[in-house]
Amino acid sequence: MFDEMRDSHGGVRAPYQRIEAWLQSAGVGALAGRHAEAEALFRRIGITFAVYAEDGGDPERLIPFDLIPRVFSAAEWRTLQRGIRQRAQALNAFLYDVYHRGEILKAGVVPEHLVYRNEAYLPEMAGFDPPGRVYSHIVGVDIVRTGPHDFQVLEDNCRTPSGVSYMLENREIMMRMFPELFRAGAVEAVDAYPRQLKQTLVEAAPAKCAGDPTVVVLTPGPLNSAYFEHSYLADLMGVELVEAADLFVDEGLCWMRTTRGPQRVDVIYRRIDDAFIDPLAFRPDSLLGVPGLFSVYRGGGVALCSAPGAGVADDKGVYVFVPDMIRFYLGEAPILKNVDTYRCADPDALSYVLANLKDLVVKEAHGSGGYGMLIGPHASKKELETFRKKIEARPEDYIAQPTLDLSTAPVLGENAVENRHVDFRPYCLVGREIRLTPGGLTRVALRKGSLVVNSSQGGGVKDTWIMAE
Amino acid sequence: MLSRTAENLFWMGRYIERADATARLIEMGRGMAMLPGSNESEEWRSVARATAAPESLTGEGAAAEDVIRHLLLDADNPSSIRSCLVQARANGRAIRTALTQDMWETLNDGWRTLEQATPARLKDDLPRYLDWTRQRAAAFRGAAETSLLRNDGYAFLRLGEYVERADMTLRLLDVKYYVLLPETDVVGGGRDYHQWTSVLRATSALRTYHHVHRDNYTPWGIAEFLVLNRMFPRSVMFSYLGLERYLEDLAAVYGVRRACQNTAAGMVKRLMGFDTGGLFQFGLHEFIVEAVGCTHRLSREIAAAYDF
Numbered sequence A: 001m002f003d004e005m006r007d008s009h010g011g012v013r014a015p016y017q018r019i020e021a022w023l024q025s026a027g028v029g030a031l032a033g034r035h036a037e038a039e040a041l042f043r044r045i046g047i048t049f050a051v052y053a054e055d056g057g058d059p060e061r062l063i064p065f066d067l068i069p070r071v072f073s074a075a076e077w078r079t080l081q082r083g084i085r086q087r088a089q090a091l092n093a094f095l096y097d098v099y100h101r102g103e104i105l106k107a108g109v110v111p112e113h114l115v116y117r118n119e120a121y122l123p124e125m126a127g128f129d130p131p132g133r134v135y136s137h138i139v140g141v142d143i144v145r146t147g148p149h150d151f152q153v154l155e156d157n158c159r160t161p162s163g164v165s166y167m168l169e170n171r172e173i174m175m176r177m178f179p180e181l182f183r184a185g186a187v188e189a190v191d192a193y194p195r196q197l198k199q200t201l202v203e204a205a206p207a208k209c210a211g212d213p214t215v216v217v218l219t220p221g222p223l224n225s226a227y228f229e230h231s232y233l234a235d236l237m238g239v240e241l242v243e244a245a246d247l248f249v250d251e252g253l254c255w256m257r258t259t260r261g262p263q264r265v266d267v268i269y270r271r272i273d274d275a276f277i278d279p280l281a282f283r284p285d286s287l288l289g290v291p292g293l294f295s296v297y298r299g300g301g302v303a304l305c306s307a308p309g310a311g312v313a314d315d316k317g318v319y320v321f322v323p324d325m326i327r328f329y330l331g332e333a334p335i336l337k338n339v340d341t342y343r344c345a346d347p348d349a350l351s352y353v354l355a356n357l358k359d360l361v362v363k364e365a366h367g368s369g370g371y372g373m374l375i376g377p378h379a380s381k382k383e384l385e386t387f388r389k390k391i392e393a394r395p396e397d398y399i400a401q402p403t404l405d406l407s408t409a410p411v412l413g414e415n416a417v418e419n420r421h422v423d424f425r426p427y428c429l430v431g432r433e434i435r436l437t438p439g440g441l442t443r444v445a446l447r448k449g450s451l452v453v454n455s456s457q458g459g460g461v462k463d464t465w466i467m468a469e
Numbered sequence B: 001m002l003s004r005t006a007e008n009l010f011w012m013g014r015y016i017e018r019a020d021a022t023a024r025l026i027e028m029g030r031g032m033a034m035l036p037g038s039n040e041s042e043e044w045r046s047v048a049r050a051t052a053a054p055e056s057l058t059g060e061g062a063a064a065e066d067v068i069r070h071l072l073l074d075a076d077n078p079s080s081i082r083s084c085l086v087q088a089r090a091n092g093r094a095i096r097t098a099l100t101q102d103m104w105e106t107l108n109d110g111w112r113t114l115e116q117a118t119p120a121r122l123k124d125d126l127p128r129y130l131d132w133t134r135q136r137a138a139a140f141r142g143a144a145e146t147s148l149l150r151n152d153g154y155a156f157l158r159l160g161e162y163v164e165r166a167d168m169t170l171r172l173l174d175v176k177y178y179v180l181l182p183e184t185d186v187v188g189g190g191r192d193y194h195q196w197t198s199v200l201r202a203t204s205a206l207r208t209y210h211h212v213h214r215d216n217y218t219p220w221g222i223a224e225f226l227v228l229n230r231m232f233p234r235s236v237m238f239s240y241l242g243l244e245r246y247l248e249d250l251a252a253v254y255g256v257r258r259a260c261q262n263t264a265a266g267m268v269k270r271l272m273g274f275d276t277g278g279l280f281q282f283g284l285h286e287f288i289v290e291a292v293g294c295t296h297r298l299s300r301e302i303a304a305a306y307d308f
Helices: A014-026 A028-033 A035-045 A074-098 A112-116 A164-177 A179-185 A193-203 A227-237 A293-298 A322-330 A347-355 A381-393 B003-033 B040-050 B064-072 B081-094 B101-108 B119-147 B152-180 B182-187 B189-202 B206-213 B219-228 B236-254 B259-272 B278-282 B284-305
Strands: A065-072 A138-147 A150-157 A215-218 A240-242 A247-250 A253-258 A261-265 A267-270 A303-305 A360-364 A398-402 A408-412 A417-425 A427-430 A434-436 A441-445 A459-466
Touching (some): A028 A035, A035 A065, A035 A164, A065 A074, A065 A408, A065 A441, A074 A138, A074 A150, A074 A322, A074 A427, A074 A434, A164 A179, A164 A193, A164 A441, A164 A459, A193 A215, A215 A227, A227 A240, A247 A261, A247 A293, A253 A293, A347 A381, A347 A398, A408 A441, A408 A459, B003 B040, B003 B064, B003 B081, B003 B119, B003 B189, B040 B152, B064 B081, B064 B119, B081 B101, B081 B119, B101 B119, B152 B189, B152 B219, B152 B236, B152 B284, B189 B206, B189 B219, B206 B219, B219 B236, B219 B278, B236 B259, B236 B284, B259 B284, B278 B284
Antiparallel strands (some): A138 A417, A138 A427, A253 A261, A360 A398, A408 A417, A441 A459
């Protein structure tokens, strides 16, 4: 098993020298004592992540924060960032293609039905050119590591990946509590992200926009689990945080209700699902959304980021073909590998999956957030049987992957440093150019031995360092 | 600014002010109930009346504990201190970007304190909770004062505070006006003295009054002080001067005057028109009824003018 901090002989790997010195001088016990201080800072600032628990749960629970940063060397990041950019580019090329000529489908590289019969595919988007031909403006790529040079992509998030506020706040809190760690610019800064996000959104301005585009963040409201992030990003970008009821369309343009009367809106960074954008276009039964917004979008009166229908690129069934997309559109070899994935829709794969269920991780092809997933080695006989029946009933809804030996990183236990599994989500911005903040969100499975890092399933977060060259 | 943001700021101002004023009212009830010869339940009933509590609490047989619980803790009472603070925070959360970090922290710090209150220990813990409430309100106002941009958002916040403050002072007077009528003066004696001063106590003006008047407390002096004094921050006059000022600020920023500006200016003019004794010649009660109506209308006119 690969550990991020220590090599197989117990020596400290180069990027973690600074962490080791810090742990030695500060002392684990003393650091553990400062954990409460970090929690208090989070509480005061108001960062919470609502978790949809069946028993109701605490609507404003804090994501556990671990004080020991996760570190990448400059060289590791060089490779990673090339791979991430490459992927973000290919995914956008794929989206443009499937909403236009569908070359990759005609060439037989990606099966047609995976796209056209996908719930996330919106026929309403066919033939439409979003500004700059960008569909997914913020691509979150979930990456796991299994060895010193083995990085694999677990999944892509092309709609509205969340968690970037933690990247910013974790750093902020670490810098407040341990300023000495950041002396001499040893760690790459992450604070350019909001500026770059704003720039990316400005670049998405639609044809009818005259002058400086007015950007807004569209949130479902304070009850949404990521609401803090929505307001935080709006604040950092200096733009309005709006709810659907604040917006209306008139004369082919989008407006917000203000105390001075209606004000024009040009770019909407929407943190709501496709289905709730516009009840006229997508969900007539929905009270959410802005009636008529989609037709204004199609008419070039307003930009939506990400574009409706972008989700077809991050479907777990489509995921399997991302390396092929990279070859097809960019003519390059994929820099980041995929995790081996069995699509249960394929009969051969299905029989393999059913025969090896106890060794595999099974996920819903269209789900997210770690819900409805089976981890074979940790499942009871009964859970295995339940899942077997589910898969047999609807094989096309499931994919399976080998249980990965995820890397571990040090976390602060009560009295000692312990090791827990981690993953990594960088946030890649796609505008006229591709921008990537050196950093990201490291999620950590805080339960010993657990492989599930989702915050909804008891995962925590860490500050993530990219060491400066 | 989004109309929804303006609305949230306005109501945030109202909720904080209401929590603060309610704490002062309960404090008054406590003080009165402890006086020798007082009718404890009658005192609490008058407190309940000033907050427009349901009949079960304003009628005969309402227990002090019930009134206190209703005003302090009752989650079903939208005007209880707990509801006000929870609602102010919810408003703040809904418009996080319109607040400063300092303001948010005062709303967020210990906002669940009152959830931990147990009815059994309520009477013992009451002073602590009342102090805490007043400190929350003071910290919030202080944070706004020292950190918030003086733009239209600031005006909406202050307008909410002043509408609520004018309303609370008027409602207190409405409940207590009978003890302030000049003829009760002849009754004299310690008990009446405490009745008059209780009105000052509820507005935390006991000493302030003395600084201004120097002579003894008189019922009409107290009534005029709470309605007409231009320097006392909880008087009706002061509240309306604030309303007029911030509404004029908005009119200047937006370049439009509306009904609300005229209503506020009209009331200021009316208040200025009273000379000493004028309030009683007109009729204290009649004036209170008129001013309460005017304040409610003003609140509606502000909402209509700025589309919320």
